Amino acid sequence: MTTKTPPGSSPAVLRYTAFTTDPSGGNPAGVVLDAAGLDDEAMLAIAAEVGYSETAFLIPAADSPESPDGSDSPGQHYTARYFSPKAEVPFCGHATVAAAVALAERDGAVTGDGARAAYVFATRAGSVPVAVSRAEGAVRATLTSVTPHVEEAAADDVAEALAALGWDAGELAADLPPRIAFAGARHLVLAAATRDRLARLDYDFARLEALMRRLDLTTVQLVWRESPYVFHARDPFPVGGVMEDPATGAAAAAFGAYARELDLVPAESVLTLHQGEDMGRPGVLTVTLREGEKRVRVSGAAVPVPEGQA
Structure with missing residues (x-):
């Protein structure tokens, strides 16, 4: 269960690096797991302060078998927005991987090898299903792109x-x-x-x-x-x-x-x-x-x- 950020307080900003198992490798991303209540200006300011190429902001969707954009993909649904230090971008792959792994770890969904979790991110580019799994101690996420x-x-x-x-x-x-x-x-x-x-x-x-x-x-x-x-x-x-x-x-x-x-x-x-x-x-x-x-x-x-x- 997600706890919303109290009005007037700063949301927790996590830092993950994607496409690596080494914290000094891959591409780091900021992750805000509950961005409900943040406006565009606040998201941009957080992304600029984090300083990574992108920060992902997730807004939990109301419990529903369908995502906000009508997807019937299984999993928990979130609206996902992505900001670089200068502007919003429609979609970011490494921040999606980082955010999905952060969600699964926060929720305790991938504590043992073979464990799995599923999410659907409603992005400006479209619906992006993400599967998270743990094998040999590493937590991996697989995103499925919009139609290219x-x-x-x-x-x-x-x-x-x-x-x-x-x-x-x-x-x-x-x-x-x-x-x-x-x-x-x-x-x-x-x-x-x-x-x-x-x-x-x-x-x-x-x-x-x-x-x-x-x-x-x-x-x-x-x-x-x-x-x-x-x-x-x-x-x-x-x-x-x-x-x-x-x-x-x-x-x-x-x-x-x-x-x-x-x-x-x-x-x-x-x-x-x-x-x-x-x-x-x-x-x-x-x-x-x-x-x-x-x-x-x-x-x-x-x-x-x-x-x-x-």
């Missing part, structure tokens, strides 16, 4: 993105063409031809931010293909007020849709994305594609960030 789609990226926009990044067109992988992919948020996917090109990230913050705002992009997802099912990724995030997002669940879901749309992998596939290595915050994201199902699943572990640790 992939669209062409205009040549002029790709050229502007490359200019802002300081990349040459010849440094792109010929077999992974630029696209804009959506699975709750829009991401421009650009594939590097080499791991070295991906490792060197030093871009024009203001120029890339301006392009991303014009195209309504949440991140630019830079990827390199190590093997048929293993990829490395980096996600510049100037629109959120940070240089780079260490592990990006929404972009991973969008990339899964991209890989399927371009027939880079079979319709039934499990992909591994490594992200955050070049930032010193390694994380692992598992992307699952199922034949005949458009939605994409993204899985990862999450752990609390100890007090005083960034």
